[in-house]
Amino acid sequence: MRPFGTAALIFAAMALGGFSGHALAASYDFVPAPQTDLNRIYRIDRITGEVxxxxxxLQEGTIGVTLCFSAGEGAGPQAPGEYGLVASRHERxxxxxxxxxxxxxxxxCYVFDERVVCTPQTTPSPATSSAAAPVSTPSVSPGTGASPQRP
Incomplete structure (x- = not known):
């Protein structure tokens, strides 16, 4: 009887859950900026959240250059987590x-002064969520010509 080879042992360990899916997953995600006339791609480290x-x-006399912007204020590593990037549907x-x-x-997160910067991370509280608190429209008296304003 021949002993199992290394490949067979690795396969058996993977089949028994010895390796997590994260060990085989990609470390980065990439998302284009939604602005339709901007050819910018953002990259995020899926574990640290660094962007x-x-x-x-364009560079005269060449086919062009790749301009990269490193992490600036707020865009550096965060607490370990499961991070991703989401582009809005706002074309500008x-x-x-x-x-x-x-x-x-x-x-x-956005590019500012040749660095990527991000606002502080936050979670909307239920009291300030638009789903939790309906927005009321201010009343307008007839004949004033005024239009309702958002609060």
Whole structure:
């Protein structure tokens, strides 16, 4: 009887759950900026939440250059989690949302002064959520010509 080879042992360990799916998963996700006339791509480290960005740039006498922007204020590593990027559907938005799928926290990241910056991560509280509190429209007296304003 021949002993099992290394490959067979690795396969058996994987079949028994010895390796998690995260060990085989990609470390980064990439999302384009929603702005339709901007060729910028954002990159996020799925574990640390660190965000960076690159885009194409023209340079005379060449085919062009890749301009990259490293993590600046708020865009560096966060508490370990399960992070991703979500682009809005706003066609003139140059930034993206950084989301933590485990905690529900979100922040907005964008390029500013040649660095990627992100707002502090936050989770809307139930009291301030638009789903929890209906928005009332201010009343307008007839004949004033005024239009309702959002509070």
């Amino acid at each position: 960076s960005s690159c885009q194409y740039g 938005e140059g930034g993206v949302f950084r989301v933590n799928y485990r905690t529900g926290q979100m922040s907005i």
